[in-house]
Amino acid sequence: MRTSEQERFWAHVVKGPAQEDCWIWTGAIADDGYGRFWIKDGDGQKVVRPQRFAYQLATGLQLPEYVLLMHSCDVPICVHAV
Incomplete structure (x- = not known):
């Protein structure tokens, strides 16, 4: 993961004032209401869900594609990796 990708990611996140608030x-x-974020993938790019990228930043773990990452708030554009 490149630092520039992290900077680009955080430039698109607004954190709520309380610790438990949505980001x-x-x-x-x-079209499905969920975010899209483009990252480098070899010589090209690929689209990832921003909440998965946030989870990777928070934990250092990259989830396999078949693992679903659920929101505790059910807000599709929330990327808060609690």
Whole structure:
């Protein structure tokens, strides 16, 4: 993961004032209402869900594609990795 990707990611996040508040994704939104974030993948790019990217930043773990990451708040554009 590149530092510039992290900087780009955080530039699209608005954190609520309280620790438990949602962190709202302000970047690209797909037709399904969930965010989209482009990262480098070899010589090209790939789209990832911002909440998965936030989880990776918070934990250092990259989840396999088949693992679902659920929101505790049910807000599709929330990226708060609690």
